[in-house]
Structures are given as C-alpha cells and as structure tokens.
Amino acid sequence: MRIGTHLMRFDSMDPADMRTGLADAARYADEGGVAWISVMDHYFQMVHQGFPASDPMLEAYTTLGYLAGVTEKVQLGALVTGVTYRYPGLLAKIVASLDVLSGGRATYGIGAAWYDREHAALGVPFPPLKERFEMLEESVLIARQMYDPENDGPFEGTHFRLAETLCSPLPLSRPEIMIGGSGEKRTLRLVAQYADACNLFAENPDHLRHLLDVLRRHCDDVGRDFSEIRVTMLHRGTPIGPGDTAAFVDEMRGFSGQGVDTVILRPPATSPAAWVRDAVLPVVEPCAEL
Numbered sequence: 001m002r003i004g005t006h007l008m009r010f011d012s013m014d015p016a017d018m019r020t021g022l023a024d025a026a027r028y029a030d031e032g033g034v035a036w037i038s039v040m041d042h043y044f045q046m047v048h049q050g051f052p053a054s055d056p057m058l059e060a061y062t063t064l065g066y067l068a069g070v071t072e073k074v075q076l077g078a079l080v081t082g083v084t085y086r087y088p089g090l091l092a093k094i095v096a097s098l099d100v101l102s103g104g105r106a107t108y109g110i111g112a113a114w115y116d117r118e119h120a121a122l123g124v125p126f127p128p129l130k131e132r133f134e135m136l137e138e139s140v141l142i143a144r145q146m147y148d149p150e151n152d153g154p155f156e157g158t159h160f161r162l163a164e165t166l167c168s169p170l171p172l173s174r175p176e177i178m179i180g181g182s183g184e185k186r187t188l189r190l191v192a193q194y195a196d197a198c199n200l201f202a203e204n205p206d207h208l209r210h211l212l213d214v215l216r217r218h219c220d221d222v223g224r225d226f227s228e229i230r231v232t233m234l235h236r237g238t239p240i241g242p243g244d245t246a247a248f249v250d251e252m253r254g255f256s257g258q259g260v261d262t263v264i265l266r267p268p269a270t271s272p273a274a275w276v277r278d279a280v281l282p283v284v285e286p287c288a289e290l
Helices: 015-031 060-069 088-102 116-122 129-146 187-194 205-222 245-256 272-288
Strands: 002-006 036-039 075-078 106-111 176-180 197-200 230-234 260-265
Touching: 002 272, 015 036, 015 060, 015 272, 036 060, 036 260, 060 075, 060 088, 075 176, 088 106, 088 129, 106 129, 129 176, 129 187, 176 187, 176 230, 187 205, 197 205, 205 245, 245 260, 245 272
Parallel strands: 002 036, 002 260, 036 075, 075 106, 106 176, 176 197, 197 230, 230 260
Antiparallel strands: none
16 A cells, blocks of 8 residues: 655645745655655635635645656646636646656546635636536546547537647656546546546545445446556545554555555644654555555
C-alpha cells in the first residue's frame, strides 16, 4: 500500500509563507517516497467539514503547476475537479500542460461537483445533479479524445459541442483519468466504464469491501476487467500526527488486503511541511510492506 498526501489546508500559513511551506512539504514528500500529492479544486474551504468558508483556499491548477516545479517523482492531481468548474476542453488542456511540465506525472481527476455555495458566490452555474452526471460522462469522453493523437476532430454531446479536439502539445503519457466519489449507482458505474483510477470514501474495511463489490458488479456489466482500475482511498479517520505510526499502520491492515493501491492522508491544523516530515514519512515504509 502506497501513501499519498492531500494538501487541503492552508490556515497554518500566512499568504507570504505559503509558497515556502508548500514547496517544503512537497519536497519532503517527493524525496521520502510519498506516491501522490493532491489539492482540492474548490473556491472556498469546506464548511461541511467544520472549516470556515473564509479559510484560505488556493486555486488548484496554479498550485499543482507550482508543485510540479519543485518535485521530480510524485504523482500530481486535483482530488477532484468538479465538472462545473471548467469547460471540459479547457480542463483537458490544463491537465495536458501539467503533464508536460511535470514530466508525465499528471492525473486528470474529476467528479460531479456538489458545493453549491461556492458556485452561487462566484456566479458559476450549478445544474441539477442529473445534468451534472451527464456532463461528467461527456467531459471524460472529451478528455480521452483530446489525448488521442489520432483524433482531433469534433465532439458532439448533449451538453458540450467542440468543433476541434486539438491538444498540442499532447501529454507525455496519457494522464490517468480518476473519477472521485462513492455513489453506487452512477459514480461507480462511470468508473467501471471509463476510469483508470477511482477515489473512494470508505469509513471502515467493511464499507470499502461493499464499495469494491459494487464496482466489480459494474465492471462485469460493462465487460471491464476490474484489475485495470487503480483503487485509491481518502483516509477518513483522525489525521495522523507524529508518533501515530503504529496505530495508523494497524488501522490500515484492514484495508490493505482489498487491493487499495494508495491511501491518501489529510493534514491536521499544522505546518504542512512539518506534518509530512514528522507524521507522513514514518508511515511510508511500513505501509509499503502491508
């Protein structure tokens, strides 16, 4: 099992210190064997998780581009971009640019979007859920077409129509397409149909087992090999701190036998660099042995 980090809190840093703090965190992760760094793609911090909306939130792809410049090995992506936040051709172009400038380390992470407050606040349309799932499917198809060197022709969908799907430069290696979310009827169905990776929200090993069983059934329905899909999981427990290594590794034993490739950790309210150095890096090697 590999370890990833989700840098989704910036409240411990003054704006003038963010570039240094994030660069230090990313370098520790990159040099210490962390497999993944993600950021949220949100305009506001998430109130439903107990944070004030006014807490700092950096724009996702500006941040990922910066992190690409201070790292060499770690995979980079948004966890995940809401389908409403950017036109799909533009999003595919952004991720292709990130892939080129990171040396082939970008993931295209996308989901159906949910945070209605930030949409209303900044004037971004927020269609009904049914339409957002239709848009999600079309967006993934557009990305696949834009990353296909043999097809730069038009795309005709219900919600999006592109006269050309030209993407130059093409990504160095087609970015992994990750669909985030645990919705059993629609999200996991789309994962089975189109995704290279998924990101699941599992509260415990039994919940994870259930979600993977649902995903396997969807794969069977669409004729997909379940083993082709890289399974990642956002850690839902208390964020780990220094000295929590043994307890965290023991917690992960229940998940490791189910095929989870990467568990992605969220930081507490502390310096992100100190958290990666003192809490995350100590669990990388023991989790790799699970």
